[in-house]
Amino acid sequence: MLGQMQNQPLLISSLITHAERHHGSTEIVSRRVEGDIHRSTWGQIARRSRQVANALDGLQLAHGERVATLAWNGYRHLELYFGVSGTGRVLHTLNPRLHPEQLAWIVNHADDRALCFDMSFLPLVQAVHSKCPGVRHWVALCDADKLPTESGIPGLMSYETWIGGRSETYVWPELDENSASSMCYTSGTTGNPKAALYSHRSTLLHAYGAALPDALGCSARDSILPVVPMFHVNAWGLPYSAAAVGCKLVFPGPALDGKSVYELIESEKVSMAAGVPTVWQMLLGHMQQNGLKFSTLRRTVIGGSACPPTMINAFNHTYGVEVLHAWGMTEMSPLGTVCTLKSAQLALSPEAQLKVRLKQGRAVFGVDMKIVDEAGHELPWDGKAYGDLLVRGPWIITSYFKGEGGDPLRYDANGKGWFPTGDVATIDADGFMQITDRSKDVIKSGGEWISSIDVENIAMAHPAVAMAACIGMKHPKWDERPIVVVVKKPGAEVSRDELLAFYEGKTAKWQIPDDVVFVDAIPLGATGKMQKMTLRQQLKDYVLPGA
Ligand code: AMP
Numbered sequence: 001m002l003g004q005m006q007n008q009p010l011l012i013s014s015l016i017t018h019a020e021r022h023h024g025s026t027e028i029v030s031r032r033v034e035g036d037i038h039r040s041t042w043g044q045i046a047r048r049s050r051q052v053a054n055a056l057d058g059l060q061l062a063h064g065e066r067v068a069t070l071a072w073n074g075y076r077h078l079e080l081y082f083g084v085s086g087t088g089r090v091l092h093t094l095n096p097r098l099h100p101e102q103l104a105w106i107v108n109h110a111d112d113r114a115l116c117f118d119m120s121f122l123p124l125v126q127a128v129h130s131k132c133p134g135v136r137h138w139v140a141l142c143d144a145d146k147l148p149t150e151s152g153i154p155g156l157m158s159y160e161t162w163i164g165g166r167s168e169t170y171v172w173p174e175l176d177e178n179s180a181s182s183m184c185y186t187s188g189t190t191g192n193p194k195a196a197l198y199s200h201r202s203t204l205l206h207a208y209g210a211a212l213p214d215a216l217g218c219s220a221r222d223s224i225l226p227v228v229p230m231f232h233v234n235a236w237g238l239p240y241s242a243a244a245v246g247c248k249l250v251f252p253g254p255a256l257d258g259k260s261v262y263e264l265i266e267s268e269k270v271s272m273a274a275g276v277p278t279v280w281q282m283l284l285g286h287m288q289q290n291g292l293k294f295s296t297l298r299r300t301v302i303g304g305s306a307c308p309p310t311m312i313n314a315f316n317h318t319y320g321v322e323v324l325h326a327w328g329m330t331e332m333s334p335l336g337t338v339c340t341l342k343s344a345q346l347a348l349s350p351e352a353q354l355k356v357r358l359k360q361g362r363a364v365f366g367v368d369m370k371i372v373d374e375a376g377h378e379l380p381w382d383g384k385a386y387g388d389l390l391v392r393g394p395w396i397i398t399s400y401f402k403g404e405g406g407d408p409l410r411y412d413a414n415g416k417g418w419f420p421t422g423d424v425a426t427i428d429a430d431g432f433m434q435i436t437d438r439s440k441d442v443i444k445s446g447g448e449w450i451s452s453i454d455v456e457n458i459a460m461a462h463p464a465v466a467m468a469a470c471i472g473m474k475h476p477k478w479d480e481r482p483i484v485v486v487v488k489k490p491g492a493e494v495s496r497d498e499l500l501a502f503y504e505g506k507t508a509k510w511q512i513p514d515d516v517v518f519v520d521a522i523p524l525g526a527t528g529k530m531q532k533m534t535l536r537q538q539l540k541d542y543v544l545p546g547a
Contacts, residue, residue: 010204012181013086013172015243020046023220023246029268030074031253031260033120040075042246045082050170051163052083058166059114059137063088063173064180066110068135070094070117070125073230073251076141076159080116081182081230081239085200086172091182093231096121097526104131106185106193110401116141116159120254122151129153177201183401184233186330195401196331198234206333206395207240209366214340216272216301216324222247223268223296227261227275228304232527233334236274236303236326258286265297274301276528277311281466284314285489297321301338303328305529306435306453308460312357327360327435329421331408333395336369336421337361337433344430358457359434360425367393369433370418371425376410383428386436386449390418424449441532443472443482450482450511452532458506459484462499464492469522469530470513473544481544482513485535487522514544 024043067084071077084091114137138156147158181200185193211218218241226235250268303326315321328334339361371379371387379385409417427433436451443450452470459468467487472480496516503512523534
């Protein structure tokens with residue numbers, strides 16, 4: 001017997017329709033690439049996203065064709081989120097921090113037909129457009145009078161001219177909810193980048209899941225600042241959850257430095273912000289130097305890389321801001337776990353609570369996870385056993401775009417497919433998962449594993465250390481030994497021996513790194529993560545002391 005409920009497809013267009021009808025006057029505030037502050041509302045975003053839809057129909061792009069963006073977080077990008085996906089085309093967010101060659105490769109691999117870009121990326125587009133013959137339409141996200149007369153890009157249009165004068169009326173099509181809606185390429189440390197292809201259904205379910213109180217806890221009373229870029233897994237899905245709950249959105253544009261982010265948080269009464277640790281480091285540095293406090297910020301989502309304990313402490317204790325440590329992946333839309341405490345953990349001492357907050361947290365309903373040993377046997381949830389972390393759920397990929405890399409799933413005895421995350425983790429009895437490493441970053445010393453994250457966290461607790469990366473170096477006896485590569489804070493001093501002494505008593509002796517290498521900068525990838533492959537490459541002539 002079937003249930004007798006309305007069978008409405010879960011579509012991205014329903015999000016913007018809802019936001020307009022129920023939260024039409026709620027503000028969307030953006031810092032533009034020109035530096036000024038632009039004010040819009042959900043109502044305006046909805047009307048303009050329908051103009052985008054009409055403009056796309058005017059280009060005669062077929063359903064399923066890819067429309068790429070090369071843009072910072074801002075209102076026009078948001079209009080494209082709904083306008084492109086709502087019509088059945090696929091929004092492809094490009095990462096402007098990639099090398100131009102790689103960018104052109106991705107545009108061609110995705111078969112992008114149109115590309116909409118912020119004017120700050122004009123030089124990049126000028127460098128790659130001739131290598132992207134499949135792109136037929138180039139749109140600059142600017143007013144008509146900002147368009148350069150001689151760009152060298154054939155048929156370049158200004159966004160405002162393109163959508164201006166179009167009807168604000170559009171009937172969103174009733175698509176199959178499993179239709180593709182957007183795509184994002186993962187950085188992929190080996191081989192060519194691969195794309196996760198999201199569907200309307202996966203996006204809507206993720207929007208519900210992410211908004212839950214024990215996940216990101218979004219509500220109509222929030223003013224949310226996604227510092228995480230809209231080209232990094234759809235700003236962790238926040239634009240969709242924001243439309244579902246009708247909160248205010250605040251977009252930082254290209255200004256991600258501590259001063260600009262702080263000013264926006266204060267002026268727009270931001271209650272929740274989301275970003276990677278490197279961004280928060282810049283913000284905290286600015287606040288410490290200038291003796292500042294937050295007046296409205298209540299919580300901050302930190303994910304993308306492990307959040308060091310010093311950062312959790314600074315937010316929690318110095319600034320009274322709750323840290324939501326979150327973990328996920330491009331292949332997971334991206335949310336997997338969020339570290340919100342249960343009543344039992346809230347009753348613990350501050351020190352014991354910090355240990356829990358360092359973990360990546362509990363699975364959001366919709367995500368199932370397990371850890372397995374090398375033979376694929378499930379390991380216990382005791383907080384000690386560690387193994388490969390596998391996940392499954394309706395917003396996790398089954399395969400990559402165009403089937404690249406074959407079938408990525410691992411099948412259990414019941415034939416259920418699990419996605420191998422490439423992370424190594426523990427899970428405790430309360431379901432709190434903790435990443436110990438990327439499987440390729442784990443250091444194996446004398447048959448025992450050393451967590452590079454643990455080694456980095458200790459270094460980061462030293463007041464003179466701005467950034468630390470732990471990598472394994474070949475060792476004739478132990479196979480590998482850890483070293484820590486350190487960037488010092490400006491004007492701060494610490495010697496190799498002082499830093500090594502700092503490890504004493506904080507970890508087992510054999511887990512203390514063998515050496516400290518001071519550098520001016522640690523290479524960061526396109527999404528702000530430390531690039532350990534590049535770092536290993538840079539240190540290829542390094543020899544361990546005594547090796
Ligand atoms: P990406 O798909 O580029 O977002 O990268 C996903 C990977 O980032 C994960 O598989 C983890 O290795 C890492 N990652 C994401 N969030 C965290 C976190 N909170 N702690 C540690 N690693 C993380």
